[in-house]
Amino acid sequence: xxxxxxxxxxxxxxxxxxxxxxxxxxxxxxxxxxxxxxxxxxxxxxxxxxxxxxxxxxxxxxxxxxxxxxxxxxxxxxxxxxxxxxxxxxxxxxxxxxxxxxx
Amino acid sequence: xxxxxxxxxxxxxxxxxxxxxxxxxxxxxxxxxxxxxxxxxxxxxxxxxxxxxxxxxxxxxxxxxxxxxxxxxxxxxxxxxxxxxxxxxxxxxxxxxxxxxxxxxxxxxxxxxxxxxxxxxxxxxxxxxxxxxxxxxxxxxxxxxxxxxxxxxxxxxxxxxxxxxxxxxxxxxxxxxxxxxxxxxxxxxxxx
Numbered sequence: 188x189x190x191x192x193x194x195x196x197x198x199x200x201x202x203x204x205x206x207x208x209x210x211x212x213x214x215x216x217x218x219x220x221x222x223x224x225x226x227x228x229x230x231x232x233x234x235x236x237x238x239x240x241x242x243x244x245x246x247x248x249x250x251x252x253x254x255x256x257x258x259x260x261x262x263x264x265x266x267x268x269x270x271x272x273x274x275x276x277x278x279x280x281x282x283x284x285x286x287x288x289x290x
Numbered sequence: 291x292x293x294x295x296x297x298x299x300x301x302x303x304x305x306x307x308x309x310x311x312x313x314x315x316x317x318x319x320x321x322x323x324x325x326x327x328x329x330x331x332x333x334x335x336x337x338x339x340x341x342x343x344x345x346x347x348x349x350x351x352x353x354x355x356x357x358x359x360x361x362x363x364x365x366x367x368x369x370x371x372x373x374x375x376x377x378x379x380x381x382x383x384x385x386x387x388x389x390x391x392x393x394x395x396x397x398x399x400x401x402x403x404x405x406x407x408x409x410x411x412x413x414x415x416x417x418x419x420x421x422x423x424x425x426x427x428x429x430x431x432x433x434x435x436x437x438x439x440x441x442x443x444x445x446x447x448x449x450x451x452x453x454x455x456x457x458x459x460x461x462x463x464x465x466x467x468x469x470x471x472x473x474x475x476x477x478x479x480x481x482x
Contacts, residue, residue, distance in 0.1 A: 210339065210342075211335060211339055212339045212342075212343070212351065221354065221357065222354045222355055222357065222358045223354070223357035223358045223360070223361045223362070226332065226358050226362055227358075227361070227362045230362075240331075243338075250342075251341075252338065252341035252342055253334065253337060253338040253341060254338060255335070255338040255339055255342055256331060256334070256335040256338065
């Protein structure tokens with residue numbers, strides 16, 4: 188998978204809660220990635236088997252609305268995206284320090 | 291033309307569009323996700339997400355999904371349409387190029403008999419098309435009138451296709467012999 192800024196942002200957002208379920212739109216807000224970029228990326232992550240998907244259990248919904256589609260990290264996804272998120276955090280720290288030194 | 295453009299660009303139309311967009315985001319989203327191919331899960335996914343949002347956020351969400359649909363849905367739709375067209379074309383080509391294509395006489399009959407035994411209707415049609423004139427002429431040679439000859443021809447084909455599904459595969463010569471013998475037998479019976 189090609190490493191892009193938005194992929195890094197999504198990886199960071201997903202790794203905030205590695206075992207939780209994630210929803211498309213709230214993930215796009217959390218990662219600050221537009222839906223038009225996020226949804227195709229989710230499809231690629233599903234194809235790479237870094238994510239699995241499923242549909243909400245209709246019996247647990249209290250409001251009147253259809254079940255949503257959720258995404259979960261697989262073990263492989265936790266390794267790959269976790270590594271990506273960690274390296275991004277490290278880079279941010281080093282560039283941050285440089286920026287401060289130059290400033 | 292200018293009037294039409296004027297009507298489209300007028301502020302009333304703009305207000306109407308805004309109203310539909312603002313008050314019926316569900317309707318708007320439902321119409322635009324139809325760009326996705328029929329079995330795409332994104333259709334249901336986006337609608338479900340819309341209804342999980344607060345009412346005030348919904349129009350914004352729909353506006354954002356317009357981009358998603360354009361950049362993800364449209365290519366998918368074009369791809370699936372193209373695949374469907376390809377499939378249809380390929381099927382047409384195989385139909386046009388039957389395995390007996392270009393063969394004549396005994397060779398063609400041999401292939402068709404094999405195919406007809408496995409239930410290929412087109413092979414049966416090809417056999418009928420090629421051999422019916424033989425059956426017809428044999429029947430007419432027994433002084434049968436047109437109606438009688440037609441009936442005999444039909445019965446002969448029914449009988450011979452019935453026999454075709456038997457245990458062993460007849461050669462083209464054997465099959466033609468069946469046809470002629472059967473026609474003679476039936477025509478003789480008619481004559482009496």
